[in-house]
Amino acid sequence: GQQVMQIPQYQHVQEGEDFTTYCNSSTTLSNIQWYKQRPGGHPVFLIQLVKSGEVKKQKRLTFQFGEAKKNSSLHITATQTTDVGTYFCAWPFSGTYKYIFGTGTRLKVLA
Amino acid sequence: DGGITQSPKYLFRKEGQNVTLSCEQNLNHDAMYWYRQDPGQGLRLIYYSQIVNDFQKGDIAEGYSVSREKKESFPLTVTSAQKNPTAFYLCATLGPSYLAHSYNEQFFGPGTRLTVL
Numbered sequence: 001g002q003q004v005m006q007i008p009q010y011q012h013v014q015e016g017e018d019f020t021t022y023c024n025s026s027t028t029l030s031n032i033q034w035y036k037q038r039p040g041g042h043p044v045f046l047i048q049l050v051k052s053g054e055v056k057k058q059k060r061l062t063f064q065f066g067e068a069k070k071n072s073s074l075h076i077t078a079t080q081t082t083d084v085g086t087y088f089c090a091w092p093f094s095g096t097y098k099y100i101f102g103t104g105t106r107l108k109v110l111a
Numbered sequence: 112d113g114g115i116t117q118s119p120k121y122l123f124r125k126e127g128q129n130v131t132l133s134c135e136q137n138l139n140h141d142a143m144y145w146y147r148q149d150p151g152q153g154l155r156l157i158y159y160s161q162i163v164n165d166f167q168k169g170d171i172a173e174g175y176s177v178s179r180e181k182k183e184s185f186p187l188t189v190t191s192a193q194k195n196p197t198a199f200y201l202c203a204t205l206g207p208s209y210l211a212h213s214y215n216e217q218f219f220g221p222g223t224r225l226t227v228l
Contacts, residue, residue: 033216042201043154045216088153090217097142097161097205098169099217101154 006089006102014110019076021105023089031091032065032072037104038085046074046087079109114138115220117202122225124196132187132223134202142205143185144217147171147198154201160185189225196227 007022023032031050035043047056049065049072056063060083062075076083089102116135124130136143142161146154156169160179174193179185189196202220 035217042219042222043217044219048216090154097159098156098167099144101146101156103153106151 004089004100004102006087006105008105009103010106010108012108012110013079015081016078019079019083019107020073021087021107022071022073023102024071025091026070028069029091030069030095032069033090034063034072034074035088035090035101036085037088041085043088076107079107081109081111083107084109115202115204115218117200117220117223120221120223122223124225124227126227127191129188129190130196130225132189132200132202132225134185134187134220135183136185136202136204136218136220137183138204138206138218139182140204140206140218141182142215143179144203144205145169145175145177145185145187146201146203148201148222149198157187157200196225199224 013019031048033048034046036046037043047063052069053067054065060077064073074087086104086106088104090099093100114137118133144159145157147157148154155171157171157175158166158169158177160166163179163182166177166179174190176188199222201222203217205215205217
């Protein structure tokens with residue numbers, strides 16, 4: 001099945017440090033979404049990016065969509081223990097209702 | 112959770128038995144999905160349904176079956192043909208677009224952890 005590698009797969013940071021995860025596609029995307037899954041929980045939608053070069057912020061989270069619409073990143077400034085979880089990117093497959101999810105980046109924050 | 116119910120939360124079955132996982136939604140969303148998640152892994156699509164009485168195979172449909180007789184319900188049957196069914200199963204719906212050329216977010220249920228003994 002199709003899956004997209006996210007980088008890194010795991011990241012351990014000290015509380016207060018920054019964190020970034022990257023999502024790369026070999027094809028141009030119509031849009032990209034980001035989800036967060038807390039340990040033992042289910043994925044929850046964070047944001048959707050649609051435009052080339054788009055940057056959106058949610059408090060300490062900054063989301064970017066590449067100029068070529070083939071990659072995206074999620075950056076967390078000054079991580080907190082509440083940021084712990086797995087972050088997934090996802091996008092619709094070629095104009096269908098099918099969605100492709102990245103393999104996820106698991107973030108652990110050490111207090 | 113958020114209008115999507117999956118039951119039960121934990122399910123144990125003996126090897127060789129079929130088992131059906133329930134997914135009910137009251138969000139009035141047309142599209143529904145089933146994903147499988149293995150420990151430390153991403154989400155893999157099993158089946159999806161755009162509308163009642165219609166569904167399509169995802170990337171790992173072998174050993175699974177679904178039905179979509181009602182808008183609110185999208186049950187998943189894990190058959191004995193599924194070689195390694197122990198996993199976390201997530202049901203999701205696709206929310207509506209509010210703007211032209213915008214796309215939808217997925218809403219997930221709380222999941223069912225299936226263990227085959």
